[in-house]
Amino acid sequence: MGALPVDIKAIVPPALRRQRDIHAGDRRFFHATRAVALLVTLVLLGLLVQLGNLSLPVLQTSGFGFLINQNWDPVAGDFGALSFIHGTLVSSLLALLISVPVSVGVALFLTELAPRRVSLVLGFLVEMLAAVPSVVYGLWGIFVLAPLVRTEIGPALREYLGFLPLFKGAPYGVGMLPAGILLAIMITPTIASLCREVFRAVPVAQREAALALGGTRWESISIGVLRATRSGVLGAVVLGLGRALGETMAVTMVIGNRAQISASLFAPAQTMASVIANEYAEATEELHLAALAATGLVLFFVSLLINSGARFLIWNVDREARGGRSKKAGTSQVPTPVLAVPQGGES
């Protein structure tokens, strides 16, 4: 070892010098972080218990019927969440359908194709979009998107795709379609910036290997980057989906708020989050409050189900990638190298 170049007593503060047990801090840190982690679990459990407790009156009267009943009549006291479950799922899926190709495209352009400066500015702008509060999106939805859907997008879709049941009826401006478009815009920055991080983490050597084998730029991206990051991209999509499922204010403002199940995307609909936001403040009947709490509970479980499904998918993709060609371990967020790339510099 030899003598240290500096006097250690001069650096270590006197308080620490007195303590013999220098690992006390480590232990305290461990306990503190563990407590915080436990707290999160407790909050989640507490939420679940509270929601279950509040929704007891409805669960007792209608039980699972609550999930398959389409009717929501606060005056008659008949409550079913089916049309809201439908609204939440369809609007979120529509949002993913629009957003995922755009987001992945944006992320690929930023990491693979754009010049550095452009990439910096564009990347910053994308992240700015994520910081806009949802009520602002909602207002934009009412004043810009809804008229656009009513006068331009809707009629165009009806003219060319009107034979599909999806585009039947008159577009009012508000409805499932504008809600899906608005959600797509809201989740794009989330998915795009996460995808960008995922793509960035792919070693340059992997792209170069594809190029060295005579691949074109597209082939290097599709083999070297996209295949390698499937699980990471999937993770980004799941986070985006989470935001879409729970979004409340913006959706309420453009979805038309009608408890019905219609095949047409022009028709007004209602989501679980938006019915709670709409009716909770003025709900006085016990059963009505319970039905709203039960809707919250259903939303909780729907999110849980979708998230665990996605986790399973990611795990599967990961395992396939690991078990396939390379023994290198990869987690969901770190891109898994698929090509066996010789590492090390060769000039």
Place this chain on the structure above:
Amino acid sequence: MNQRSIPLILAALLSVFFTVNPARAETLLLNGAGATFPYPLYSKWFSEFRKVDPKAEINYQSIGSGGGIRQLTDKTVDFGASDAPMTDEQLAKTKPAVLHIPTVLGAVVLTYNQPAIRGDFKLTSDIVADIFLGKITEWNDARIAAVNPGLKLPSEPILVVHRSDGSGTTAIFSDWLSKVSPTWKSKVGAGASLKWPEGLGGKGNEGVTSLIKQNPGSIGYVELIYARSNKLPVAQIRNKAGEFVTPTTESVTAAAAGALKAMPEDFRISITDADGAKSYPISGFTYLLAYSKMPKAKQAVFVKFLNWALKDGQKLAEPLGYAPLPKVLLDKVTAKVAKIQAE
């Protein structure tokens, strides 16, 4: 200067906080929560009353009538506020007993987007009910034409717009429809949130208004104040006496006067479809909800405030678009305020 000094600093901060605080202890804080509709007026009242009684600090959260009633039942506030009177069931759950103090009146108006209408547009209760039930679907319907002989209305579909959020406005509107249309009463009923047979839902007065503005051929309902401040076109409604009445603060006050004969002791009455030739039929009270027994200091301030609101406060209502209580009713309400007792 590390962990040991943190408690010291905390103690120092706390002592500063507690020594400063007694200076504020002179004021008496009353907490209230409830209806959003009267909030602009109430906040004006509270700040004006502060000039009358500098010690009174009244804090009001406009969380909605339903929330106000829930908080009153849970005793987390000193008073509540609601657009609709509490039900017998709700009253039974709240102790000490609750007194309803009507403060001002509001009204619901029908507004529309129909470029063919230039001047007045008249509607009767059965036409409105059938439009919102989806039975009258076109603007050139014979029944609409019959009450608007001068108008040439196009054969365009009518788009119905309603509130999507639970609201006192919806409660008054549906209460009126339930009174005038047996079909509405059996099919839809009255309440703050409804299962609408027809139309699009917009969140808040502003949501309804923007849907109406964007969709030619639409009709919906909003608060009178909102319609006035946004200069929306409003329909004249035929009242019980058979007269077409334009919604104004005067015609709303007239509705309260028209309902006077039927006024119960506790003021829990709906004044929609009221008697009187000048009464606007879709009107309603908004109430402050007071416990009949309050802690002594709070009771003194609150009673003083209520008496002030019923006297000087009424003059502040009209400029903000609220209809003041009719003079004949004020004495009765003042007598009710006197029943709020100190513990």
